[in-house]
Amino acid sequence: MKGNFWKRLFKPASVKADVKRTHILQLVLGLVFIIFLNVVGYYVFTRLDLTEEKRYSLSDSTKRMLKDLDEVIFIRCYLEGDIPAEYKELRNATRELLNQFRAYNSGIEYEFVDPNNFKDKKDRDEFYQRLFEKGFSPLLTTTTKNNAQVQQYIFPYVEIVYKGRRTMTALISTKSGLTGEGIIRGSIQNLEYNIYSSMRSLANDNKKKVAFLYGHGEWPIENIYDFIVSLNDSYRVDSVTINEKLNALTERVYDSVDENKVTIKNKYDCLIVAKPTSIFSYKDLYIIDQYVMHGGRILWLLDPLTASMDSLQSKASTYAGSNFTGVDDILFRYGVKLNTNLVMDMQCAQVPIVTGQYQDNTPQMTYYPWNFFPEINPNPDHIVTDKISPVKMEFVSTMDTTYSSAEKTVLLTTSNSTRLLNAPVDVSLRMLKQKQDPRLFNSGSQAVAMLLEGKFVSAFKNRLTQTMETSSQIAFRTESEPTSMIVVSDGDLVRNDFINGRMVPLGYDKYTRQMYGNKEFLINCVNYLCGDKDLIPLRSREVIMRKLDVAKIERERVFWQVVNVVLPVVLVMVMGVLVIVFRKKRYTERVVLRVRNKKGRKDAIE
Numbered sequence: 001m002k003g004n005f006w007k008r009l010f011k012p013a014s015v016k017a018d019v020k021r022t023h024i025l026q027l028v029l030g031l032v033f034i035i036f037l038n039v040v041g042y043y044v045f046t047r048l049d050l051t052e053e054k055r056y057s058l059s060d061s062t063k064r065m066l067k068d069l070d071e072v073i074f075i076r077c078y079l080e081g082d083i084p085a086e087y088k089e090l091r092n093a094t095r096e097l098l099n100q101f102r103a104y105n106s107g108i109e110y111e112f113v114d115p116n117n118f119k120d121k122k123d124r125d126e127f128y129q130r131l132f133e134k135g136f137s138p139l140l141t142t143t144t145k146n147n148a149q150v151q152q153y154i155f156p157y158v159e160i161v162y163k164g165r166r167t168m169t170a171l172i173s174t175k176s177g178l179t180g181e182g183i184i185r186g187s188i189q190n191l192e193y194n195i196y197s198s199m200r201s202l203a204n205d206n207k208k209k210v211a212f213l214y215g216h217g218e219w220p221i222e223n224i225y226d227f228i229v230s231l232n233d234s235y236r237v238d239s240v241t242i243n244e245k246l247n248a249l250t251e252r253v254y255d256s257v258d259e260n261k262v263t264i265k266n267k268y269d270c271l272i273v274a275k276p277t278s279i280f281s282y283k284d285l286y287i288i289d290q291y292v293m294h295g296g297r298i299l300w301l302l303d304p305l306t307a308s309m310d311s312l313q314s315k316a317s318t319y320a321g322s323n324f325t326g327v328d329d330i331l332f333r334y335g336v337k338l339n340t341n342l343v344m345d346m347q348c349a350q351v352p353i354v355t356g357q358y359q360d361n362t363p364q365m366t367y368y369p370w371n372f373f374p375e376i377n378p379n380p381d382h383i384v385t386d387k388i389s390p391v392k393m394e395f396v397s398t399m400d401t402t403y404s405s406a407e408k409t410v411l412l413t414t415s416n417s418t419r420l421l422n423a424p425v426d427v428s429l430r431m432l433k434q435k436q437d438p439r440l441f442n443s444g445s446q447a448v449a450m451l452l453e454g455k456f457v458s459a460f461k462n463r464l465t466q467t468m469e470t471s472s473q474i475a476f477r478t479e480s481e482p483t484s485m486i487v488v489s490d491g492d493l494v495r496n497d498f499i500n501g502r503m504v505p506l507g508y509d510k511y512t513r514q515m516y517g518n519k520e521f522l523i524n525c526v527n528y529l530c531g532d533k534d535l536i537p538l539r540s541r542e543v544i545m546r547k548l549d550v551a552k553i554e555r556e557r558v559f560w561q562v563v564n565v566v567l568p569v570v571l572v573m574v575m576g577v578l579v580i581v582f583r584k585k586r587y588t589e590r591v592v593l594r595v596r597n598k599k600g601r602k603d604a605i606e
Contacts, residue, residue: 058100061534062196066105069203073162074109075195078127078155079171081114084143086184087154090171093188094158097195115155130168131157139172156187158195162202169198193538197233207236208269208530211249215241215284216325217277219495224274226496226506230523234535238268244283249291252475262475264294270529272299273327275491277306280326289330289459293477297484297529299522302327303491304338305423307372307395309351317428320395330459335404335452336487342425343396343448345374346417346441351511353432367511368432371419376412376448378517383536384451384486384524385411389517392509395427396490398446405454411486412449412521417441451528453484486525493518 058066075098079091095112102108118124131137138153156171172183173190201207210231212218221228221239231237242248249271253263271291280288292298307320322340331338351373352365372395378385391412398420401408419441461478469476496506504510507518520539527535 295481304397333459344371344419347415349373392516
């Protein structure tokens with residue numbers, strides 16, 4: 001019965017069918033179906049991303065963050081107006097990303113403002129002041145318009161306001177290099193991470209704490225400033241000097257009832273030790289050890305040998321001797337041994353050497369491969385090192401694993417063409433011009449960075465007196481909580497360079513002008529150690545920029561203009577003719593009536 005109803009309802013109209021009733025029912029059912037789809041779409045959001053790199057799909061961490069926002073968040077983008085074409089791509093990508101944000105949270109409000117067209121001078125001055133307070137400044141670009149060079153300032157920044165707090169975020173990223181096209185490509189790749197991290201920072205009142213250790217000849221602030229600034233967006237960055245104080249890294253909370261009961265908590269989520277050059281006291285090592293025992297996480301950036309390019313500036317050669325600091329002992333107990341050797345690698349960076357002079361007395365520079373500056377291969381099978389560029393190291397040493405219960409994962413390795421020189425090593429610039437024998441580079445791939453995870457045994461176990469080990473006031477622990485640490489056998493990895501007194505980004509090679517993955521690797525390490533693993537895939541996300549063929553566009557411009565104008569009109573006309581023919585065939589029916597004539601025979605009348 002039900003099947004007969006639908007068959008009668010949608011059967012072709014004839015002279016015997018109620019065409020009007022059928023059409024009304026079809027219209028009502030169509031409207032009900034459309035309303036049903038809209039209701040379902042309002043409560044159930046889904047999106048189909050057909051791009052190869054999932055360009056229009058947000059990460060799970062971004063979706064969770066957007067859904068947790070309980071108030072309106074306002075975003076104002078200043079990349080607007082008459083800007084160069086490449087920056088328009090970045091602007092359009094920003095608008096698309098904000099539209100995706102709004103799809104998961106209707107409280108996302110945004111606008112695009114031309115900073116060169118402020119109606120009120122006071123508003124413009126306040127905007128400039130906010131830029132300068134955050135250390136930002138307009139970018140001066142040069143473009144060609146009407147066969148003339150035109151210079152203009154652009155403002156690739158977004159201002160984010162949430163719960164009365166505001167922050168300025170740069171849309172420009174130097175991850176992929178310092179050329180114009182590379183900057184735009186890298187900026188689009190990092191777009192979700194940059195805006196997400198700023199929104200997350202505003203929404204999160206309790207940032208995790210990261211501290212740089214000082215007091216043992218570590219890098220000064222100016223040499224690691226770019227790394228500090230990069231961490232400051234997501235963490236509260238501090239510096240700490242132990243100076244043999246038990247409460248330097250931990251805080252002790254005494255029970256109000258039982259004075260002998262002490263609860264120890266770490267002050268910092270992650271401790272960074274960046275190239276110490278002097279000896280740690282026994283008590284400082286104990287304090288660091290107990291910080292680890294209570295779940296503390298450490299990023300070790302160590303130089304087992306003393307060697308640097310600065311020492312080669314005044315003389316042609318130098319000796320790389322042992323850089324004894326005392327941390328090797330506790331690291332040996334944790335599961336890693338730093339070797340006192342230097343790596344020479346056939347896969348290496350180049351440095352310039354003066355080989356002559358031009359006629360105007362300008363020095364002639366020639367680039368030679370410097371085997372002590374290896375280009376290190378990241379481990380593609382771990383989240384910390386996945387999808388990052390090769391890392392450049394300077395005078396790096398190898399490391400081996402030792403017996404411990406911790407799980408070891410190698411993060412960075414040299415190439416298979418590696419040569420090891422045991423200390424003391426004579427490092428001479430004369431080696432640049434000497435052709436290296438490939439047969440000597442037969443040590444294979446060597447580990448230079450390692451992740452240790454699990455429970456660690458205290459390096460001071462069985463080294464203290466029984467009274468100290470059992471004292472409730474000291475609260476000595478022999479085994480740690482589950483924790484992790486990363487050990488890198490190169491303290492120069494974290495150093496940002498300078499050109500004519502101006503700081504360049506961390507990982508930028510001032511000689512070859514190549515951008516390495518040093519900063520991404522180090523930030524990934526801190527993210528991993530602090531438990532912020534969701535940030536790592538965002539930073540490593542790849543968006544393929546598919547550029548149009550300019551020459552082909554000029555060659556086929558007229559053809560495609562005609563196609564775009566004429567083809568739609570032709571298609572509409574063809575569809576109209578087909579509809580007319582279809583309706584005529586469907587609704588025109590040959591009706592035959594049979595009647596009886598006077599002689600009783602049946603005649604057919606059409």
